[in-house]
Amino acid sequence: MVDSPLTLQPIARTAESLTEKVITGVLDAVRSGQMVPGILYSVYQVADEFGVSRSPVREGLLRLADSGLVRFERNRGFRIILPQPHEIAEIFAVRLALELPAVRRVARESSPALNEQLQRQLDDMERSAAAGNDALFSKQDERLHDLILAAAGNSRSRSIISNLRETTRLLGASTADRSRTLEDINAEHRPVVEAILEADSSAAESALRRHILHTGTLLVEQAAADQGAGQDCNEIWVSVID
Template sequence: MIHSTDDARNPPVRPPTLTDRTIEAVREGIRAGTLVPGKLYSVYRLADELGVSRSPVRDALLRLAETGVVAFERNRGFRVVLPGARELTEIIAVRLALEVPAAERAAVRAQESDHAALQAEYEAMQSSVAAGDETAFLLHDQRLHALLLELAGNAHATRIIENLRDATRLVGTSTIRRSRSLEDVYLEHRPILDAISGGDAPAAGAAMRRHLESTGRLLLREAAGGSEAGTDPDALWDELVWPPPGVSA
C-alpha cells in the first residue's frame, strides 16, 4: 500500500459490494486458470459456489462483459473470452494512453515510502524469476503497475487497467512461454523504476512506453500467428496505436 498525506491520493475506501466481490472472484478464477476461455459456465452454479444470489452475479458478469472479459450466451450461461488481435491492440493503445503519463506523474509524486513499495514488488518479481514461478511473477508485475497508477492519483484508471490486464492475461502468459522469459519481462521494469527513483518524468514515461510497446507487439504477433492467421500485426498497430510512426508522442 502506498501512503501519502495527500488526500487526493487517499480517497475514502468504499466497502466492496457483493457485485464487487463477485467480479474479483471471476478475475481470480481467470488468473488462476480455473475459468478458461471458451468453456461454458453456469450463472446459477457460480452463484452457488460463491454463496450469493444470482442478482449480484449477473450484475458482475454484465460489468465484466462491458470490458470484453466474458460473453453471455442467452439462456445458457457465459464464457471467458480470449481477445482477438484488434481488441488486443485497442487494449494496448488504452494502456499506453493511461500508463505512460501515470509513470511520468509517479516520478514527480513518489515519496520514500513509495519507492520502497515499488522496490519490494520488483524484488518479489526477481524472486519469482529465480523460482520459476510464473503465477507469482505475474501477480507482482500487476501489483507494481497498480502502485504506479495509484501514485498518479486516478482510481478509475487503476480499475480500468486491472480489467484490461485480465482480458489479456491468458495471451500474455503464452508470450512468456514462447517469445520471452520471465527475466526478460523483469528487466524491462528496471529503467522505469530507475527513472522514478531519480525523479525523471520524461525518462519514466519513455521507459513505460518501451515496456508496453514490447508487450503489445508480442501479444499482437501471438494472436495474428494463431487463430487469426492472415492478420497483419504491423498494419493493425499503425492503425490503432498512437503515435504512429514518425510522429512524436
C-alpha cells in the first residue's frame, strides 16, 4: 500500500497523554483539511508525521473508531468518516430522553449544597467564556450537566450521557465560534440553574429542553452543511424525536 500524501505537525511532549494528543491532532487535521474523509491512511504514516510511536496512535484511532469518526480496513489502514447528521440527531434525542427527567427530579429535590455547586459551576463557565477559553469551558459545561445527572441518582443514565458527550467531542462537533459564542452557550445554561435554585421543575425542564434542542439543531445543520448533501434538517429531527 502506498500512503496518501500527508503533512502533520509533530506532537509536543506535554503532561497531556499522547493518546489524547493524537486524538486532538487528528481532529485538527480533519478540520484544517490536512486529512481528507475517505482517503486511506496508515497508522505508521500518522505516527511518523506526529513523531510518536505507533501505540498511542493506534489507541487514539481506536477511540475515534468507537465514536464513528474512523473506519479501519484490515491490513490496509484507516479512513476518516464524517458523522452523518442523523447520527448527531440520535445522540441528542437520547440526551433529551434521559436529561429532562433528571433535571425535573433535581429541581424538586435540590439541596443547598447542590445549589451552591451549580451556581459555582455556572460562575466558572461565565469566567471561562469571558476569557475565550473554549477547552476549559467545554469541561465545565460537561461538569454542570454531570452534577445534575449525579444528583438525580441514576448512575446508568449518567454513564450513558457521559459516553454520548465524549462521542460528540471526539466527532469534533462544536458550535463554539461557528454558530454561537461561548457567552451564548453559557446564557442557555443560566435559566436551567436558576429554575433549579427556585425549585421550579417545569421551568428547569423547559430551559434544558431548549438548550439541548438548540445545540443539537445547530450541530445537525453544521454537519449537513459540511457534507453538502442538501439534507432537510427538520425531517431529520422529526425522524428521531417525533
